[in-house]
Amino acid sequence: MGTQQFKQKFLKLWQIELVRCYEHDHKPPNVSTIAPNQTNSQKPLDTQLHERALVLIKYYKLDTALSKSIASLKLMLLLVFTFALIFGVGLAKAVDNSATRELSLPGVLLALLGFHLLMYFIWLASFFVRPKQSGISSNIIKQGMQFFNPNPKANYVTQSLLHTLSHYQLGKLLAACITHTYWFLLLFSSSLMLSLLFLFQSYTFTWETTVLDLPVMNHLSELLGSSLSWLGVNLPDVTALQAAEPNIQAKVGRWLIVMLVVYGCGIRLITGLISASVLATRVQNLEVDKTQPGLSNLIPLLLRGAAQTIDKDSSVNKQTEQPNQPNLGLGDYWLELEHAQNLSEQLAEQAITRYKALGVIATLTDLERLTDQFNMQPAASILITIDNQLTPDRGNLRLIHGLLPLTAHLHCYLIHPQGNFTESWLAVINQLISEHATKSTIRLTLAEYDHVK
């Protein structure tokens, strides 16, 4: 993953978090801003969340605060790295503080590498400890960003940056990259400065001691020397060093610079690069944590696919034939619509007493049969019992409609007091009444209100 890709991915996470933080305190005004890209549901959710964040960063006017904060961060890094270079030069100059140009080799080594190695090992140890609170580096970032960009919206930017770093466990790695770069620059400028000093000035290295005897010192120098022997750079022994021969001094000077480059810059550079690659891999594999409050509620909206009308309703006005309902007729009849209904005893008794049962009307053939029967002599009234647990449709309405020319009075009776489709039946029969007849010729009765009489 290149630096650019890493930056983009991290920025995405940060921008999504920024909007989440802001919306925690400021409710989004409406649904369209909650999920402005509902039509893009085939895009990954992370992409959709990022697109949404980009829209809302502008909408909430957070873009200026964000870009200013990024600039502040860059400036802070620049300052930190500039200081590293200056400190490095300072460190090299500190070595050269003796008027006699006599340098104690162990002292110089300790000054140049001692603190760096101490900090390095502390860093290594800290890597295995998870901080409970936000770490020192995040406090520095917070203070720094607030110093450079002190406005309420920038607070959200800082808050979201720190949350992104801690929530996705990137803070430690990022801090590692920054600190190793810092030390690398410091030690690099130090070694460069020292090389320049050694190039143009003459120094004498000594190995002095008050308490150690010669064999111990020799042993120590052998140990030190072996640390670079794998590179073919050797440290002269103590006796040779104490003889102060110029070619030996040059050898020691070169050895010292290589030591600084390898165990100073080298260690920091390698660790920094490892940290950077681990960070890049982690960021590359990161997905937005969508279970977080403020994001989880958006997911159902983003998962919804867009619906599209394929075959539109033509709204053709279908002219139905106006049936001629007879004014008079003979006999009262009872029909059951669509199927033999399980009527209550009371209702069945009333129907049988008052009407002559004609059975079920379910098909067009049934209607034809009835048309043949009543064609010459229409009925005075037909009671049609309707199962209002079933929906009205064009088919059963066609049957009811077909009965109108066969009777002077049509009585529609909805058999269930609280059928699933009572309202629908009321609507369609009332429409039938208004379109084709007067209220006196079609009667509609609900089971709970009336009897079939």
Place this chain on the structure above:
Amino acid sequence: MLNKPLTMSVVGHTNTGKTSFLRTLLKDPHFGEVSARPSTTREVIRAQLIAETEIIAELFDTPGLEDSQALYLHLQDYITLENKHNGPAVLQLFLGSQEAKIDFEQEAKVIRQLLNSDLALFVIDTRTPVLEKYLDELAILRMAAKPIIPVLNFINKESELLPWQTALARVNLHNSVLFDTQSTSLAHETRLLEQCIAAMPIARDSLVRLLKAREKQEVFKNTAAIHLLAELLVDVSTYQVAVDASNESEVMQAQLKFKNLVIDAENQCLQGILAVFGFELGDARLEQLPITQGSWHQHSFDTKAWQNLGIEASTGIVAGGTVGAGIDLLTGGLSLGAGTLIGALVGGVYQGSKKISRQLQAKLTGKVLMQADSQVLEMILKRQLLLIKALIIRGHAAIEPVHLELTNAFTVNQAIKKQLKSISQETSWSRILVGSINNSERADFIKTLGLKLEKLLTASVLP
């Protein structure tokens, strides 16, 4: 392998719940229009089933078949000696006719779409008897020569499925799927997709991917809702306020403010949970819940509300209507003896004595500390968990209101109570006044608590 999305037409008689069925499959309570009126859907509407970023299937919601008897008779007119065994050809002839444009416009749309689809999902309302018109519908659909999967909708304990299953078997349809758009589970969807695989083996890989994505989404919903609840519990149990103990009116005002902030936090969590399950504020299906405009009717400091959930008020809390009910007042160590006081001074530096040191600090500065009572936490926990449970077992398509009984259905175990109590002094963990907190210990705690809550919920959802 199928290299294009599988196309499925959702067909059936009017008002059998085709759109509701699609809402459930699409997890979109706003798809199409649903009502008890017939012919609600008059157009063919396309929707997509997506797994991650891949369009697995295109679903077509079609108008209801309404006049199948007349259409079936009418179709006989197009049968000739040449096409008597070629149903699609007969249907094509019909589609070209004037009747398809006027008398059977709605049915023509269904047939046209079916001819362009890979398979048909025939939705049946199992509450209705097997009528001849439904069999006519099936006969017409079978003429399209596409695999048909009957979907037996609105199943419940009283449903008589046998008449339908027998009728379907008579026309060689043995692969019906039980489905209830009112209360569905992943198992229903899995069975449906398995039948789709059986009917269209070529689409197996993509449908399996869809199934996996569905499983992931279900897990996500539950985890996200639980996470919201765990966050709320941590926010409330660690929320602490210090006020001047000598000023009674200030204490009262602070109590009121404390209460309102906790209530707001709970309502925000409630809205989040509803949104995770695809509900928006003002949704008519929420009208029977004890919720108005995203707020619980009875707040969590109401001792009457505690009773329903089996939460006992401690002896100190008798007057439910008083401002202080549900708020634990830590009186700044007024009752601390000298020994404890010294112990507190010594131990104030380490974690375990945070409570005493805070009380001591309050005592020295003349403050009173406020914190939510354990009953309030239990109330919040139980109520939200009951809501999550109700939402988990409910279909997305259900047009009836969500039903929620606030009863003592959950027993909050001591481990959870202890866990919540253990963080009461982590006052920097509460987000009630702060937008975002970066604390890894808090994050770990929420994770652990979430797992415990999930366990509690799973135990209650599973039969």
